[in-house]
Amino acid sequence: MTLIVLVSVVAVAAFYYVISAYQQPGPLTTNTHFVVPDGAGLAQISQMLERNGIVSDARVFRYMTASYLQKEQTLKAGEYEIKAGMSMKDIALLLESGKSILYSVSMPEGLTVQQMVKRLADDPILEGPVPNELPPEGSLRPDTYKFSRGTTRGEILAQMRAAQEKLIDQIWAKRDPDLPIKTKQEFVTLASIVEKETGKDDERAHVASVFMNRLNKGMRLQSDPTILYGLFGGAGRPADRPIMRSDIDKQTPFNTYQIKGLPPTPIANPGRAALEAVANPWRTNDLYFVADGTGGHAFAATLDEHNANVRRWRKIEAERANASGDTLNGGSPGGADAEKPPKGN
Structure with missing residues (x-):
């Protein structure tokens, strides 16, 4: 009888020890990352946790987790952040949740x-x-x-x-029906040009209206970013390479100073704002725009207005060059000599 009582006492003590060990703070003193490999079972994970000093007893973790979660294959592969002092129970719940880093x-x-x-x-x-x-x-x-x-x-x-x-399908479905672009390919192509022309949220629909007006009138788009894409492709222009005036005359399928209409493909990946701007551009009479010195653009409906804006921009350029001791690069597209919307790239 005494032996039975002793065994019972030991069993109860062991049971409470296991429960206590499973729920008490663990040995980690600092946060760490732990990776559960694909296909790893509970036994392997338990050994890895003990080996990395994350749990104090792999057997306790294995048996209590199997009992607590009811099945061994609930721990999910991934990389997890284990907090300092995290208990075995909380670690099991974290690995079971799949909330990896x-x-x-x-x-x-x-x-x-x-x-x-x-x-x-x-x-x-x-x-x-x-x-x-x-x-x-x-x-x-x-x-x-x-x-x-x-x-x-x-x-x-x-x-x-x-x-x-x-995204393209959603925005294309809500486009202005009177646009001069008729296919999704043309839509994305023009949106990519608008994306490269301005990063200002309040300008995109205005820039889009200029290009729509030029398309409607059969005018060339004359967009600087299309020159660059034609010259350098998807790699992009080297940072130290300015646009030269001679670049305007270079024949490429993308140079909208030379070709009529749109390039054969987009020149970049446009985001939502540029796509929405092209789908529903402002209704204006503007045909030109040029940098205004503030990071935005000055827009114009006539060539005379545009040329005045260009002169203001050239004056700003000259003042900045004098202040910095630089010389102006005469190769950037622009000026008052053509039906084009020069930009300050």
């Missing part, structure tokens, strides 16, 4: 497909290769994409492409 990669508006793919390739967390064949220009949505460790570059790229297709 999220990383992010940002894709600003106006990047080309080539530039976006390079960002994916350079990200140190993403896995797998980038595709050999790039998606079409304009087909990737600019945004910040969150992902967990183990996500592949191909998965993010597919997500970007699906998001852009959905």
Whole structure:
């Protein structure tokens, strides 16, 4: 009888010890990251936790977690942040929740497909290769994409492409029916030009109206960013390479100083604001715009008005050059000599 009582006491004590050990603060003194591999079972995870000093007893973690969660395959693969002093019970709940650490990669508006793919390739967390064949220009949505460790570059790229297709369809369906652009390809192409022309939210629809008016009148768009894309493609213009006046005359399929209408493809990936601006541009008579010295543009409906705006901009350029000791580069498109909307790039 005494032996039975003793065994019972020991069993009860062991039971309460296991429960207490499972719920009491753990041995970690600082936060740490822990990766649950794909396909890892509870036994393997328990050993890894003990080996990394995250739990004090792998057996306690394994048996209590199996009992508490009812099944062994509920712990999800991923990278987790384990807080200092976290109990075994809380660790099990965290790994069961699947709330792994999220990383992010940002894709600003106006990047080309080539530039976006390079960002994916350079990200140190993403896995797998980038595709050999790039998606079409304009087909990737600019945004910040969150992902967990183990996500592949191909998965993010597919997500970007699906998001852009959905966005384009939504905005295209709500477009002004009187636009001179008739296809989604033309829509995205013009939106990409607007995206590259201005970063000001309150200007995009105005810039879009200028290009719509020029298309309606059969005028060339004469957009500086199309010169650059024709010369440098998706890699973009080197930072130390100005636009030369001679560049205007270079024949490329994208140079809207030389071609009529739109380029054959977009020149970048436009964001929501640029797409919405092109779908529903302002209704104006403006045909020209030029930098105004504040980061925005001065718009004009006539060439005389535009030439006056150009003279003001040239004066600002000269004053800035004198103040800095620089000399003006005469190669930037612009001036009062053509039916064009020169920009201050």
